[in-house]
Amino acid sequence: IPVVTLAIGIKMIxxxxxxxxxxxxxxxxxxLAYIFLGEQMxxxxxIGMILVMAGVLVISYKGNxxxxxx
Numbered sequence: 001i002p003v004v005t006l007a008i009g010i011k012m013i014x015x016x017x018x019x020x021x022x023x024x025x026x027x028x029x030x031x032l033a034y035i036f037l038g039e040q041m042x043x044x045x046x047i048g049m050i051l052v053m054a055g056v057l058v059i060s061y062k063g064n065x066x067x068x069x070x
Contacts, residue, residue, distance in 0.1 A: 006018065006022065020060060021056075023052065023055075024053065027049045
């Protein structure tokens with residue numbers, strides 16, 4: 001199922017954006033494990049998740065800005 005949804009995503013939004021979105025997979029997995037499985041997260045993991053999400057947002061924003069200028 002993940003391979004099929006990734007292929008559909010690449011077709012819809014392009015490979016570069018799909019790669020950015022797929023980089024949040026580990027973050028969402030850790031978050032869902034915390035919610036549904038009761039996994040514990042320490043401070044370093046939370047900071048890492050925040051940094052990954054911030055990086056994705058920055059790259060996404062800069063990518064949109066560059067596309068509009070072209």
